[in-house]
Amino acid sequence: MAEAPAFAAAAAPVLEVRDLKVHFPVAGGWFQRETRVVHAVDGVSLAVHPGEVVAVVGESGCGKTTLARAVLGLVDATAGEIRVKGAPIIGLDAASLRAHRRRVQMVFQDPFDSLNPRKTILSTLAQPLSIHGIVPAGEIRREAARLLDLVGLSPGEAFLDRYPHQFSGGQRQRACIARAIAVRPELVVADEAVSALDISIRAQILTLLQRLKAEFGLSYLFITHDLGVVRSLCDRVVVMYLGRIVEEGPTERIFTAPGHPYTAALMASCPLPDPRLARARKTVTLSGDLPSPVSPPAGCRFHTRCPVAQAICGREAPPAIELGQGQRAHCHFAADAPRWQAGAGPAQESKP
Template sequence: MLEVRGVTKTFGGGRRRLTALDGVDVRVGRGQTLGLVGESGCGKSTLARVLLGLERPDAGTVRFDGTDPFALRGRELLAWRRRVQMVFQDPFASLNARMSAADLIGEPWRTHRDVVPGAKAREKRIRELLDLVGLRASDAHRYPNEFSGGQRQRIGIARALALDPDLIVCDEPVSALDLSVQAQVLNVLSDLRTRLGVTYVFISHDLSVVRYISDLVTVMYLGKVVEHGATEDVFERPRHPYTAALMSAAPVLDTGRGDHREEIRLQGEIPSPFDIPSGCRFRTRCRHAEDRCASEAPPVVGRDTPGGAEPHTALCHFPLDAATAWT
């Protein structure tokens, strides 16, 4: 469904040149969920804007179902935009408080008029979308301030579904919600993927959320993809020291799983994106770093996976193996 190769995106110029994405590779199949994780400032939101066609990459390629969206113009571009939608982080700020739920859900049809033609057909479709996300038909005429945070996010999801998209980019869609409400919204997203076959790119800082909903995980650090693989491979056998540190910081609720994880505390702050370290950009915080890490850019190293399984790769001179991942 989606393949990104070598995408680079910079902002500014001269000494104030910021490299937000640096040779990023991402791929996700139809009906899958890709979890995108990393600390603030690693490039997740910039990548999301590239996937949505809101930012043009300086280099690299983006293929959506085999099509380059940045080569489209006019009606072809408008038709493509129907296929890619977004669920925003804040379920209140992303909804116009002066519009009813029905108007919010039907808002995309103002631009894409031919998707659901006719007032009666639109009313019927709004009722169907409300039902899909677990709301009542009678909720159509209520306003955002009359809903809870979780219900508002359901309206945002229904609006994203109004154009029958193939891909939905979810940017921290549950971070502003209470824990119990997060579970409800995640279950809605998971159920919709099963019923509709929609593909998700799911951005989150919460590793437990990513593990629950994702088939694949991509870990980013300072504009680079440092690890990618099937969710269980990455969580159970992280290869990059940065990924291992993230996993060690995540709470483990099931103490009977037999995990014996050493807490890995990263030293210092993330380097400035205006002054990225030479060689491996993670070396300034990595306890495995050696002289080579400062002078040579790390290679992409793969781990063998069973036939047909998603390759598990890491960008590291000294990738961790199953025996040393937590030591």
């Protein structure tokens, strides 16, 4: 996992997002003249190649869920492009959007909220099967049972006529995964798919996802804030901050040699199981809160909280700086990363 899969560059990406912007207008009061806008996703580009697992990480409110919803067509993009297998999906009519949905599926965050409580598992699974005509009507029951067997709910037949409230959280999430793979998608977007689960169940679900990936040649876009999950499952990591990508690269590089101070702080916030290692680690604690996405800071969005910020950071948005092996950091000082990580930050003289 140290390097991106060699074939990734060659094959056409399953998902390509280019300069995506999703803005939400905030309803002002009656007397407020100007309409304010939340810049939930503000110029994000990324690609997921066949067989690849890409993680999108960042703290709450950084726009990662909005990004996922835009990819699924659940929110309208304000600007930019989303292509699935080269075909644009923005501005599609209902019929073409349905066809698109066959290729991209989603596993939702909360297994207690993502199954209709009034429907049996059979009718939940039958919905995508019959809408997309995956199997003839007479075989839906058998196919649904097969899907449940695939995700480890076996014998599937025993689960078909049950309601979600009869299941545990792990069983529900397995059923949700069965629904996602029912239409034979190429890309599965998992939005915090394991964060609501117990730690033991979490490992099982991750194992299941890995098995299904190998079995069906799936690609995953894994939205999460759990760095442990990222490390165990993902090939590449995209770090988001306030609607923008701050850094992306192969998982191992992001963990061991982050090129952006925010990534470094994020990695440092990840608890280590060994107290000796934890004590030896230099902690980078960020001060302050996430600025409002309604009026994001000018220049580099992270400069208000950055431990190494200089005057330039408040003026100019940093370009993407290539750090090799496909790692790119959006920081003016990315090239100096080893130096400021060693504690000799260039910021000391200019900090107030």
